Amino acid sequence: MILVLLVVSAIALFLSFIYVHQNTLRISLSVIFAALLVTSIVFVSKNDGQHYGMVKTTTTTTQSLKSAGSSKQLDLLLYQSVGTADKHRVYIYKKTTNQKKVSHTTASVKTANQVKTTTATPKLVTKTTRWTYKSNAMKFWFGLANNDKQLIKRTNYFYINKNWVVLSTTQAKQFSKLMKQQQATLKARAKVYVTNQVKAAMVKNPTMSKAQLAKVQKAAAAQYQANAIQSMLKTVKASK
Template identity: 75%
Template sequence: MILVLLVFSAVALFLSFVYVHRNALRLTLTAIFGLLLVASLVFISKNDSQHYGMVKTTTTKTTTLASASGNKQMNLLLYQSVGTADKHRVYVYKNTASQKKVSHTKADTKVANHVKTTSGSPRIVTKTTRWTYKSNAAKFWFGIADNDQELVKTTHYFYVNKDWVVLSTSQAKQFSKLMKAQQATLKARAKVYVQNQVKAAMVKNPTMSQAQIAKISKAAAAQYQANAIQSMLATVKKSK
């Protein structure tokens, strides 16, 4: 509506200045429509540059977070650096374990991402801030600018547990190659490690049952695998 007022005051100013012959009336109308014209320009400028008549409104949305990796033994959150300085990252994730294709955040200067550790359920908390008109009257006057719901910023908070691993996409590829390259060696070493753990346990308790031996073997295998994964992760994390 403010644009309509601007056009109307401009036309009325021209007509009153040209076609009204009585000096007093012409000066009065010229002053009125001139002020309307200037006021319209000022408020249009303020709405455009300072979001006059608007307020920042923030909404919060929480969604579940699942590992981006198909490996059930490791919960993984991936990111891709944008630019060479690693000042901005695009995060790759899944909302559910059954999700086939991964999702990712936008590569936008208005989008920020933060990773936090939690003891609760892994989740994504997204806070979106937009410019909205603070009243119907303000929207009536300036809504034609089509800037209602204009995005100010979006912030994603990734809450992950302590056992989660955060890697860049290039580091994840290196980790996968390292796992495949050392698979046979790790399997052989794991077998020896398990045997040694069982032997040590039997020295302490020679009368162990088969169920107890199986339990120790399973725990030893899991421990060796966890240690091996941590060692390989430490290796790939040294690279960019």
């Protein structure tokens, strides 16, 4: 409405100055419409530059966080660097396990991302701050500027467990490639490792039952796999 008042007062000032011939009336109308015009310009400027009539409003949303990868053995939070200095990142994740297309954060200077460790269930907490009008009256006067709910900043907090791994998309591709390249070798080495662990366990306890041996085999296989994954992750992280 303030923009309408600005236009109307400008037109009225012009018409009164040109078409009103009676001096006293012309001067009076000109002063009134000039005052309205100047006042409108001032408040439009204050609304645009200083967000006059507005307040900062922050909302918080929480959603579940799932691994961006398809592997059941490794929980991944991926990111893609924006620019060459790695000052800004777009994080890639899933909201549900069966989600086919991954979600990602916004690539914007107004969006910040923080990764935090938690012992609770992984989650994504987003805090969004916007400019909103103080009242319906303020929205009535300045709403035509179309700046209601203008974004000030958005911060995404990724709460992940210690077993999660944060990799760039490039590192994730390198890791996947390395896994495929070493698959046969790892399988053979895993077999030897498990065999040695079983032998060592039998030396300590020759009377172990089949169930106990199976438990040792399973634990040894899981341990070798975890060690192998950590070794490959160390390699891809070092390469950057």
